[in-house]
Amino acid sequence: MSAESKRYTEHSRTDGLGWPPAWLSGRALTASLCLVSACTCSSSTTSSVQTDDNDRVAIQGGANPSVLAVDGRGRTKCLASELFEGTGIIDLNDRIESPTGCSTEIVAFSSDRAVELKAAPKWTHDPSNPVTLAVKPPVEVELRFYVPQGVPGVATEAQDEMDEATALYAMNRAGIAFKSLSTVAYSPAQAVLIGNGCGGGNAAGLAKAGASLYDPGVINVYYVSQINWSNYLFGYNCYLESIVVGGSNAIGENIIFLSLASRPPTTLAHELGHALGLRGKVGHTYGVPGFTNRNLMMSGISFNAQALQDHFSLGQGYRMSLDRLSWLNHARPSGAAPIRAGDNRPCQLTVAAATGDFCPPLALDQ
Numbered sequence: 001m002s003a004e005s006k007r008y009t010e011h012s013r014t015d016g017l018g019w020p021p022a023w024l025s026g027r028a029l030t031a032s033l034c035l036v037s038a039c040t041c042s043s044s045t046t047s048s049v050q051t052d053d054n055d056r057v058a059i060q061g062g063a064n065p066s067v068l069a070v071d072g073r074g075r076t077k078c079l080a081s082e083l084f085e086g087t088g089i090i091d092l093n094d095r096i097e098s099p100t101g102c103s104t105e106i107v108a109f110s111s112d113r114a115v116e117l118k119a120a121p122k123w124t125h126d127p128s129n130p131v132t133l134a135v136k137p138p139v140e141v142e143l144r145f146y147v148p149q150g151v152p153g154v155a156t157e158a159q160d161e162m163d164e165a166t167a168l169y170a171m172n173r174a175g176i177a178f179k180s181l182s183t184v185a186y187s188p189a190q191a192v193l194i195g196n197g198c199g200g201g202n203a204a205g206l207a208k209a210g211a212s213l214y215d216p217g218v219i220n221v222y223y224v225s226q227i228n229w230s231n232y233l234f235g236y237n238c239y240l241e242s243i244v245v246g247g248s249n250a251i252g253e254n255i256i257f258l259s260l261a262s263r264p265p266t267t268l269a270h271e272l273g274h275a276l277g278l279r280g281k282v283g284h285t286y287g288v289p290g291f292t293n294r295n296l297m298m299s300g301i302s303f304n305a306q307a308l309q310d311h312f313s314l315g316q317g318y319r320m321s322l323d324r325l326s327w328l329n330h331a332r333p334s335g336a337a338p339i340r341a342g343d344n345r346p347c348q349l350t351v352a353a354a355t356g357d358f359c360p361p362l363a364l365d366q
């Protein structure tokens with residue numbers, strides 16, 4: 001049951017947290033907050049003011065301010081996800097030293113540009129020669145909606161929910177925008193094929209149903225009366241289901257069901273988060289330190305609380321844009337190339353580092 005958003009339910013976690021946990025107040029906590037003007041990071045504690053060693057990052061093509069998450073060698077140890085904010089040329093002060101002996105990367109987040117990763121930047125210590133980072137427009141992800149014939153307003157609601165998702169991803173600097181080039185109004189006969197959930201071979205059946213009911217190159221979003229014949233579920237992403245497309249095995253990450261009966265308008269943004277790699281132990285944020293009910297991947301809370309959700313962390317944005325698990329970063333079931341070009345990361349699959357690359361903590365934010 002890890003792919004769903006649902007209401008008033010126990011959760012699969014067994015850590016004994018009551019509900020609501022005591023930490024659920026206010027917005028997400030800050031894991032490592034360092035701004036240019038005041039660095040008090042515990043991860044980079046220094047005992048005295050240090051001179052500027054002249055490392056700078058020049059954001060090229062940016063408009064709104066960017067937040068940089070920088071890994072590199074500090075004065076005494078390796079630093080990870082040090083945060084800086086600015087526009088144009090951003091001074092890293094004296095926190096990042098030479099790359100020797102430490103992994104180093106720069107990631108830029110902003111509200112009007114794609115998340116951009118520069119792996120292994122070459123620090124110059126020369127103010128006239130900053131490290132450059134070219135940022136591009138947000139990555140566009142195509143959705144295809146399926147709405148029931150004869151039910152007025154659903155196609156418009158779908159567009160509105162997509163626009164809300166785009167706005168939510170932008171305001172959290174996630175660098176992804178959604179578009180839809182076609183909406184299918186399905187007949188009562190097609191409704192039988194679409195079914196009302198992922199399981200029981202339904203997702204696999206959809207993938208075989210033909211071009212009118214499934215497009216392997218986009219994210220398919222089916223508005224159905226209920227999911228699993230219940231109002232309990234708001235939405236469901238079928239990433240746990242195996243499908244076969246053109247003779248090749250794939251997973252149903254690009255199949256989303258939304259409940260006409262019970263969803264709040266934020267559920268599409270949540271299910272898209274699953275498509276973009278927020279899954280399993282880095283999926284739902286219920287019980288995860290650093291997150292509140294405002295986080296869009298918080299499940300197991302009420303309709304009204306989910307309707308108010310408006311937050312992704314930078315750590316979540318990093319994974320959605322850069323993790324190889326994300327819909328953006330691997331070949332699609334159609335065989336089409338990944339949507340996003342550029343460096344990506346095989347992130348560790350737990351909230352803390354475990355396996356894979358060390359990507360920022362999920363709760364990293366500023």
Ligand SMILES: [Zn+2]
Pocket residue numbers: 002003004005270271274284299
């Ligand atoms: Zn979910």
